[in-house]
Amino acid sequence: MRLHRFTKIPVLLALAAMPLLAACDKADASKAALGEAKPSVQAVVKEDVATTTAEQITMPKTVWLTGSLAADEQSDVAGKRTGIIGKVMIDRGSVVKQGDDLVQLDTTDAVNNLEASEAKATELLVRLGLNSPTDKFNPAKQPDVQAAKATLDLTQSNFERDQQLIKSKVISPGEFDQTRNLYNTARQKYDLAVAQANQLYRQYQTALTSIKASQQQLKDMTIKAPFDGAVVERLVSPGEALATGARVVSMVRINPLRLLLNVPEQEVGKMHEGQKVNFKVDAFPDGRFQGVIKRISPALDAETRTLIIEAEVPNEERILKPGLFATAQVELEAERPGVRVPASAVRRRNDVAQVFVVDEGVARAAMVVAGEPKRGFVEVVEGLKGGETIVSNAAEVEDGIRIQ
Numbered sequence: 001m002r003l004h005r006f007t008k009i010p011v012l013l014a015l016a017a018m019p020l021l022a023a024c025d026k027a028d029a030s031k032a033a034l035g036e037a038k039p040s041v042q043a044v045v046k047e048d049v050a051t052t053t054a055e056q057i058t059m060p061k062t063v064w065l066t067g068s069l070a071a072d073e074q075s076d077v078a079g080k081r082t083g084i085i086g087k088v089m090i091d092r093g094s095v096v097k098q099g100d101d102l103v104q105l106d107t108t109d110a111v112n113n114l115e116a117s118e119a120k121a122t123e124l125l126v127r128l129g130l131n132s133p134t135d136k137f138n139p140a141k142q143p144d145v146q147a148a149k150a151t152l153d154l155t156q157s158n159f160e161r162d163q164q165l166i167k168s169k170v171i172s173p174g175e176f177d178q179t180r181n182l183y184n185t186a187r188q189k190y191d192l193a194v195a196q197a198n199q200l201y202r203q204y205q206t207a208l209t210s211i212k213a214s215q216q217q218l219k220d221m222t223i224k225a226p227f228d229g230a231v232v233e234r235l236v237s238p239g240e241a242l243a244t245g246a247r248v249v250s251m252v253r254i255n256p257l258r259l260l261l262n263v264p265e266q267e268v269g270k271m272h273e274g275q276k277v278n279f280k281v282d283a284f285p286d287g288r289f290q291g292v293i294k295r296i297s298p299a300l301d302a303e304t305r306t307l308i309i310e311a312e313v314p315n316e317e318r319i320l321k322p323g324l325f326a327t328a329q330v331e332l333e334a335e336r337p338g339v340r341v342p343a344s345a346v347r348r349r350n351d352v353a354q355v356f357v358v359d360e361g362v363a364r365a366a367m368v369v370a371g372e373p374k375r376g377f378v379e380v381v382e383g384l385k386g387g388e389t390i391v392s393n394a395a396e397v398e399d400g401i402r403i404q
Helices: 002-033 108-127 143-167 173-220 266-270
Strands: 051-053 054-080 083-088 101-105 222-224 229-234 247-264 276-283 284-296 306-313 324-342 347-349 352-359 361-369 378-384 389-391
Touching: 054 229, 054 266, 101 247, 108 173, 143 173, 229 324, 247 266, 247 276, 247 324, 266 306
Parallel strands: none
Antiparallel strands: 051 389, 054 247, 054 324, 083 101, 101 222, 229 247, 247 306, 276 284, 276 324, 284 306, 324 378, 347 352, 352 361, 352 389, 361 378
16 A cells, blocks of 8 residues: 555656746747747758959949830821821831931822923923023024014114204105104113013013922922931821821831939939939849930929930830830949949849848848849848858859858
8 A cells, every 4th residue: 555655746746847838949949930940051052152242343333213115206197188098008106217218298280290390391481482491591592573663773773873864854754753752662672672671581480390399299299207316107108198297197206215214303403414323123123224324404394393304225126115114324423332243143033133142151041132234243222231151143042051
């Protein structure tokens, strides 16, 4: 009976200790959940991992801006003449050069008017006795004028003779009056012949002007591209009646493009023509583009308190399109301290960037704010102070791996 009582004591002690052990385990679990537990180091050892030092450098100061791309030129091309559309040589997306044919109207009436004007001019040229339009006009050489001049010279000679005879009373006053009347009539006919010759020449000049007008009318039947660009929209089709001034094609010039950026009021004084602008667009996330500031608005927008600046952007391959949203970086002349690491040292997952800092032989992931790769390096804006030892190739390691 005594032995039986003693055997119960260890069992009772064990049962009493169980709640205490459970409480301790719960406390340790709570500490781990709160992050008080020490970070574990994986047993994996990675050998031959290259490392480098986060380099402290001086970087140019920059201003980040947003904006959008716009066409350098945009035009709704219109026709100058009325008529029926005969041909349409372009369509949406067509790339054209300045002077290329876009739309052609029916030219039948224009051709007929030109031929009529040329025939009238030829007739007048013959009547004037000229061989070509370049011949110099002299009314004295016109046949009618020459005939009137001969009559005038004869009557003038008779009149001058009879003036002497009437003084000597050789002829009667009646005969002298007749001679004088013939002379006056001959002079009037001569003056009329000269006037008619000049009028005929003016008619010829009018005919030449009519030829030019008819030629221009025929030329206007073909609507041409006003500049190098691309067709945004075709607005007409063959067979339609076109009114004067009606739009036929919408065009844009896309090389170069204009990058319109909104500058906050506090940054206005830092902007000037000639500054370089680096930018990217969401449509081409891997592309990096550059422009130069060419134009600065003279006034701020009263509502947004921003200033619009324009950068000229080359677009020879026509990759960029007007209307694309852009995030831009304007480089300033002043410098600031920065940290630079190899581009391979930065791991990017979605919008998160990491580098691996080596701490006592262990690769530890560090969140950073990094810029875009440039000539094999990346600027770390936040997350590193400079001088840290980091893994050169972030793709080779994971957080907590011991490296040699």
